[in-house]
Amino acid sequence: MAVAIIILLVAVASVLFHLFSPWWWTPIASNWRYIDDTITMTFWITGAVFFAVVAFMAYCVFRFHHKEGRRADYEPENKRLESWLTIGTAVGVGAMLAPGLLVWHQFVTVPADATEVEVMGQQWRWSYRLPGKDGRLGTSDARNVSSDNPMGLNPKDSNGQDDVIIESDDLHLPVGKPVKVLLRSIDVLHDFYVPEFRAKMDMVPGSVTYFWFTPTRTGTFEVLCAELCGVAHAQMRSKVIVQEEKDYHAWLGQQQTFAELLDQRRLAKASYTIGSE
Numbered sequence: 001m002a003v004a005i006i007i008l009l010v011a012v013a014s015v016l017f018h019l020f021s022p023w024w025w026t027p028i029a030s031n032w033r034y035i036d037d038t039i040t041m042t043f044w045i046t047g048a049v050f051f052a053v054v055a056f057m058a059y060c061v062f063r064f065h066h067k068e069g070r071r072a073d074y075e076p077e078n079k080r081l082e083s084w085l086t087i088g089t090a091v092g093v094g095a096m097l098a099p100g101l102l103v104w105h106q107f108v109t110v111p112a113d114a115t116e117v118e119v120m121g122q123q124w125r126w127s128y129r130l131p132g133k134d135g136r137l138g139t140s141d142a143r144n145v146s147s148d149n150p151m152g153l154n155p156k157d158s159n160g161q162d163d164v165i166i167e168s169d170d171l172h173l174p175v176g177k178p179v180k181v182l183l184r185s186i187d188v189l190h191d192f193y194v195p196e197f198r199a200k201m202d203m204v205p206g207s208v209t210y211f212w213f214t215p216t217r218t219g220t221f222e223v224l225c226a227e228l229c230g231v232a233h234a235q236m237r238s239k240v241i242v243q244e245e246k247d248y249h250a251w252l253g254q255q256q257t258f259a260e261l262l263d264q265r266r267l268a269k270a271s272y273t274i275g276s277e
Contacts (some may be wrong), residue, residue, distance in 0.1 A: 132162025
């Protein structure tokens with residue numbers, strides 16, 4: 001009896017801890033409430049199964065405990081029970097998979113009016129590229145990466161000349177506008193993750209991955225790397241600052257374009273050469 005009660009108390013305590021735990025998600029700041037709802041649904045389904053299994057164990061411990069003169073019955077199979085377990089398992093797995101597939105379809109279907117923003121990870125910092133006045137990002141190639149061209153833009157692509165380059169600084173975004181985040185890495189695996197946005201994706205060297213989201217409230221949100229990438233992985237931090245549209249455009253107008261960056265570094269090289277002579 002004592003063992004059965006302890007097993008039941010473990011099950012009840014686990015459910016109560018889930019309901020009243022202080023360790024929960026950070027307040028959401030994007031359109032991905034669907035992800036929260038899907039995870040919550042999964043918790044409830046797996047929690048119900050967990051409680052049912054533990055309660056059945058407690059019942060068996062109490063009901064079939066040893067008594068003098070009682071003999072155990074050997075029952076190698078029960079087709080009716082197996083059928084119900086198979087049906088119940090299939091329904092439970094289907095109930096968890098179906099919402100996830102619907103959310104994944106939304107996750108990879110980018111709105112036509114989404115603005116493209118590029119994020120590049122490298123040990124151990126973040127760099128960003130935003131479209132300039134033409135609203136389009138220029139092409140890039142990892143073979144173009146150098147100290148003068150840190151994001152590997154194609155200098156012959158006219159669409160990239162007005163691209164805004166943000167090195168080792170914060171990313172700013174306008175509130176209420178969908179954003180398609182293009183993800184690149186030039187060394188090892190990284191993962192761009194902002195907990196309040198609920199969306200993240202691995203950054204694979206040699207590939208361009210993506211996800212999209214819409215910031216739903218203004219504020220400053222911390223960027224984390226969610227893929228172990230080396231000794232300074234924990235220090236690979238940045239911030240995303242979500243602003244009202246007028247404030248965002250005011251900030252954007254003060255940033256350096258790719259063309260300005262090239263001119264500035266050419267001038268610096270020329271000055272260094274002259275000074276060395």
